[in-house]
Amino acid sequence: DGGITQSPKYLFRKEGQNVTLSCEQNLNHDAMYWYRQDPGQGLRLIYYSQIVNDFQKGDIAEGYSVSREKKESFPLTVTSAQKNPTAFYLCASSGPDRTNSNQPQHFGDGTRLSIL
């Protein structure tokens, strides 16, 4: 079945360490997104990519970096500059819009990042 796979499901980061969250999709979608979910705050956009080799900052990009070298992959790196990285991270993708129809985003099952 087509879908989005995020790994690992749980991740622990030590102080000063960079960690990378994986996101892979086999839906042949051009657009991919990273969101951060904190309790009571909904989801906030970190980075997004509309096409391979191009990506844009979202609302809370500081302390994060991404790459988009392949259509199916959009890894997120949480750097040591991100002082409060404990959260649930969700990756999403969407296909091209059709006439009078905006395509919904499909989500992975998330990675929960905690600080040791």
Add this chain to the structure above:
Amino acid sequence: AQSVAQPEDQVNVAEGNPLTVKCTYSVSGNPYLFWYVQYPNRGLQFLLKYITGDNLVKGSYGFEAEFNKSQTSFHLKKPSALVSDSALYFCAVRGVRRALTFGSGTRLQVQP
């Protein structure tokens, strides 16, 4: 900039009763609105969307939503709630970047 408000942190209903989860939005231009559901430690599942056309949108699992332009609302409804509907529900509006702006979420608790 667009925004979404979900005024209720939690909604409690008895099984078999109708349910409503409220959402209001603010956006310039035509709104593209979505409802998603999230179960514990899972990603979001798409329920329904409003793009244009009928103000009553039908979606998955018996859910529907009513778009009201004058009140800038997009409330989620279901005629008869199930215990299995208990979850976290998010309303979202799509922006010019095609990314979504989400409300803070409403926890639906259906009592047997």
